[in-house]
Amino acid sequence: MTPSSSFWFSSFKLVLLPLLVFLLVVVSTLGPQQPSSLHPLSFASSLLQEPTSNNSILNGSSTDSSFLEAETDFFAPNIPFSDAIMEKETPRHDMSKNKESEAAVKRNSKLERIEANLARVRSSIKQAALVRNLTSTHQDPDYVPQGPIYRNANAFHRSYMEMEKLFKIYVYEEGEPPIFHNGPCRSIYSSEGRFIHELEKGKFYRTRDPDEALVYFLPFSVVMLVHYLYKPESHKTDAIGRVVVDYVDVIAGKHRYWNRSLGADHFMLSCHDWGPRASSYVPDLFHKSIRVLCNANTSEGFNPSKDASFPEINLLTGEVEGLLGGPSPSRRSILAFFAGRLHGYIRYLLLNEWRDKLDPDVQVFDQLPRGVSYMSKLKNSRFCLCPSGYEVASPRIVEAIYAECVPVLISDNYVPPFSDVLNWKAFSVQVAVKDIPNIKNILMGISQRQYLRMQRRVKQVQRHFVVNAAPKRYDVFHMINHSIWLRRLNILVRDFDS
Structure with missing residues (x-):
């Protein structure tokens, strides 16, 4: 090697070595870093994705996202690929650590299978929701949802059957x-x-x-x-x-x-x-x-x-015996009925407006006269008034449904039960608190034909509110x-x- 080439080779090494060191530092800095300690609560929220819509997927309104299209087949193998790799490459002397890792993988793959199944269910319900028939197209030996009491009978039926399976x-x-x-x-x-x-x-x-x-x-x-x-x-x-x-x-x-x-x-x-x-x-x-x-x-x-x-x-008594059913509409002589103690401002307004009017059509009591049966009044009324008390819920709603009396909901800010499935407007009347003085006019404005439809729907929806000694579908x-x-x-x- 000539002196000149030796000089250039030495100079090259002086330049190359620092450059290599610099590159190694950069690569190690950009590489993956494991956090020294991270409490689960600090990142769990990023693992949970919530829908942007306030509505139920039964109405076909959930926001589409990639996980809705997931397929369960991807998770079908009994032994996940990562498990097989772990079994093959983990040294024998670290078996306890291997078992912990393997258990974690199995838990994760089980959750992934669960989420994949739910993604399939979401997709199937959304497809069912596209069918706007009043009667579900799915077969069922016990009951086929139908009629306007449902927001979407087909979507509800599909969802219910998927629930029973999963x-x-x-x-x-x-x-x-x-x-x-x-x-x-x-x-x-x-x-x-x-x-x-x-x-x-x-x-x-x-x-x-x-x-x-x-x-x-x-x-x-x-x-x-x-x-x-x-x-x-x-x-x-x-x-x-x-x-x-x-x-x-x-x-x-x-x-x-x-x-x-x-x-x-x-x-x-x-x-x-x-x-x-x-x-x-x-x-x-x-x-x-x-x-x-x-x-x-x-x-x-x-x-x-x-x-x-x-x-x-x-x-x-703990049972529904004697609570279900009532006379036919033609034998119900009372337009509207309520009996209950003063319990919150809505009842105060109702009692203050109607209690002392002694109107035979709108019968409102804070206390029933002696010898008068509460259940008899319910079953002889066409409409049953269900005002909120101190809180929004009222047992009178189910009492009315049991007695086949059309419930009249009088409340503010109340979400009725099962309202993502049931169309409450089809079988109940909703009266704003400000309209309490107009209750009679509102109910008298409902035609006989419309009332008969609503009363039939109350009888139909009753099955969803019945408490059975042994639950029934x-x-x-x-x-x-x-x-x-x-x-x-x-x-x-x-x-x-x-």
Whole structure:
């Protein structure tokens, strides 16, 4: 090598070596970085995608996104590709770590299969919603939804049948009766207790495997919390709130599912007026979870796209015997009827306007005369007035439906039960609070032909509100579950490791 070439070679090395070092630093800086510590709650919200629409997919109104087109076939193999790689390449001396990783992959692939199935369901319901027939085109040995009582009979029927095949609920086992896993099956709060007890029996929808569940139930009873923890006349609910906070903390600390979605695939259920208040002590429970509430008041944070309204049913004996049915329309001599104590400003307006008029057509009482049967009045009325009390829900709505009396809803900010499926305008009358003085004129303005149609529809919709000793398809227990099912269809959940 000549002196000249040796000089240039040495100079080249002096330039090349620093350049290589610089490139290695840049590459290492741009490469993937693993966070040293990241709490699940700080990123779980980005794993959860919510729809931009407030409406149910039953109306074909959910926003299209890529996951709606997912196919279940992609997740069909029993052993995921990543599992096979792991089994082949993991060293034998690290088997415990391998098992943990393998379990995580299996959990993730199970959730992916669940979400793929739900994507298929969304697509099938949206297709069914395109059929605008009044009668469902699907076959069913028990009942085929039909008529204007449904927003879309075909979409509802498709959704219901998919629910029966796929819906699974995991009930957290933490907590002891009487506050947890328990509730009243009689009285005005029977809806709450009956649902809890039916779910605890495990005959419908319940799964013991949390990894295959679509939703997770927080089995506390607000009625029981109030009964055991509230001091009468104190107006303080902090003790109730502390129990709810502690319970969610236990669930979040012991199980992985709450933090995975910030509670969005979890639900609570309450028919007590204080259900919304009890949920407010846990912000994610209030704002993200599915709250199944009788007190479905939009002015108090009830969100129809994620919360579900369910009916308040007053079962004095725990049974519906003697409550169902009534005389034919031609034998109903009373135009409109209400009896109930002063309970909130809407009832005050109603009683103040109609109680002392002694109008034989519009009979309004704060207390029925001695010897007069409340049930007899319901069954002899064409229209039954259902004003809100201190809270928006009223058991009189279901009482009217049971008695085959057309319900007249008088409320503000109330979302009626199952209203994403049922078209309440087809079988009820809705009167604004400001129109209470005009109730008689409004009801007299409904033609005989229109009234007969509405009354027939009340008889048809009755099956969706009946409480059966053993639940039957399409009854109130299954309709409540269907409402929860629809809310689960509104979200996409991904796991931490996705």
